[in-house]
Amino acid sequence: MSSRVQEKSIREQVSKQEWQARLDLAAAYRLVALYGWDDLIFTHISARVPGPKHHFLINPYGMMFEEINASSLVRVDLDGNIVSETPYVINPAGFTIHSAVHAAREDALCVMHLHTDYGIAVSAQEKGLLPISQQSLFPLASIAYHDYEGLALNDAEKPRLVNNLGTKNNLILRNHGLLTVGKSVAEAFLSMYILERACRIQILAQSGGAELVAVPDKVLRGVAAQMSAVTVGQGAALTWPGLLRKLDRIDPSYQE
DSSP: OOOOOSOOOOGGGGGHHHHHHHHHHHHHHHHHHHOOOOOOBBBBEEESSSSSSSSEOOTTTTGGGGOOOOOOOEEEEETSOOOOOOOOOHHHHHHHHHHHHHHOTOOOSSEEEEHHHHHHHHTTSTTOOOSSSHHHEEEEEEEEEEEOOSSSSGGGGHHHHHHHHOSSSSSTTTTTTEEEEEESSHHHHHHHHHHHHHHHHHHHHHHHOOOOOOOOOHHHHHHHHHHHHTTTTTTTOOOOOOHHHHHHHHHHHOOO
């Protein structure tokens, strides 16, 4: 997955905090490509830039996820203005969705939106994500739905999307795809990993044709506490370093 789209690193031009945010976000893009969740140049992951200004980083439009590195990410404000020197542009549809969530949720330091096959398949089902696997229970503990309104170019859709998301961390965009938020890139990625896997398991289970067995409601209600116990409250912090080591073994150029 080697990439040489931007030879000159901007590491010395940004703060240490912004550079770390760039490293984590670039790693997330590479991991999405590695797991086969990308959709050519479409869909987005954004991360808040640490500091008093409400700026965030997003992918340069036209670049494959496997090419993205820390220096190529584009810094924008909530009005969609590019606020750092870059030869790249951004996708306005991606900006609409991500800016809405970042503006409404101070805790949404990372927003991940994908068009995975299994995610879209589940988003098209009337009942959405079903409680039929252990994997499904975690996103179901914090899930919301937003009806499809066409390509995300209309600012008027923002309040409805934000209202549907509320305080949840997982959003199924009907007929469209999946979205997760997190207090870090690691959190948003782990949430997406579990949500996407739950969707895949659901489609596989349904394809077997047999009647499905749902997890009892009383078990579903206790999932949040159980999840905290299993991960010692640090699920993302435990998984992210290993994922970075995985990337480093395959291609460390995301760090450029």
